[in-house]
Amino acid sequence: MKRILIIILFSSILFSCGKETEWKTEKTIALGEVTPIGITFTPENGGRFWLADGDNNRLVSFDKEFKGMQIEGEYERPMHLSYNEGEILIPEYGSDRIVSWKDGKKTVVPLQDSLDAPGGVDARGKELAIADFYNHRILYSDGNDWIRIGKKGKKEGEFHYPTDVQITDNLIYVADAYNHRVQVFDKKGTWKKTIGTEEKMNAATGIYISDNEIFVTDFENSRLLIYDLNGGLKQILNNGYDNPTDALIVDGKLYVTNFKAKNIVVLNRE
């Protein structure tokens, strides 16, 4: 009998280890008058969250508990942010430029091309990618050369108002907002796959890619969609979301920004 109990216990432990739990809402944090569009996190000095406050033309930061708000400067319609090696990159939708914030200093990132309403930016080491909204394209630099990915359209590899972008080890993920999907490219700009067409999104405005999942904010439907890296749908979250715009994982917790509700939903998988 003792042996049977041990086997059952061992089996259940093995089973629970193999099964990944779902994301669950832990709490919602009100942001006052902040209308969050983009979110990033800086690990220095205990860590701070940074939010692009679009309606108020500013960047704000909070401590890890979302307290102690600081206004970090004025920006013209800031969008999806990026943090890389001590530097925050801010796409200014209203002034068609990317601004760098480092150690309290703002500089404009030099580009050899003209943007029209950048909706998102991502940096990874020397690499840089920009979602160029009204030009319906992604600009990508490997640190040396720039390439332009896509053009206006609905076919594979084409875009209809891209709003966010993220670079991973080998791929570039794009929130192809008004084609209602996520598209994935290699770093030569070759289309690899499309994700999310079955879910009938209504504006895929923000994406976040973790080691094993893809998070998509479905703006008009007020949902968060979670996929595996092959594009298989894992979870749909639709309670407590009100025009979500971006997602981010920090220390195992998932943070989702709600533009209309002016809050952050915090999720865990404990």
Place this chain on the structure above:
Amino acid sequence: MRYSIVVIMMGLMMGLSLSSYAQKSKDRDFFTVKVEGLGCPFCAYGLEKKFKEFKGIKDTKIEMETGIFTFTYPAEKALTLEQVEKQVVAAGYTPADTRIERADGTVEASEKEEISSDTPENANWKEAEIFVAGNCGMCKARIEKAATGVKGVASAEWNKKTKQLSLKYDAGSISIEDVESAIAESGHDTRSAKADDKTYDNLPACCLYDRD
């Protein structure tokens, strides 16, 4: 005596206030545009960008919740209500009310359209539900404005989720097809009337419904 002092004080305060306003705005007109259905920041900020084509525009502000867009513009350029509303429409949006406070103190405001004002009293009222393609609050404003702009339509309400337009119209003077044509001209497909590609392409990003 006390009453006289109060009246004099109030007069002085009003005078100071008006003087301050005149000084502040003596070179610039102040514009207020109420835009229907603003909901997506990408589109709302796009409207702001569109107005940058008016060289000299300043102090732009958009309140997403109320849909109120305000800005100032050099008074000597005498920007008109019509020019402002035309620019709003060119950007794919639906203006509801427009107001100009001129630098010289005069005020101009757009006239509100009276819906179906010449509908006959013995109208043959009917109700109908029709499918209209669209996505968002801005679509709703555009669709409803197009429908109620048809003489003989008493009311029109579009549901974002079901895509159904609830219509009350005078079947004696107009047909459902008349309403569908007007809606298609605004950029939205119905079952029997399709918007032309150019009009569809000019819709704001968030209004680009799936046509496949």
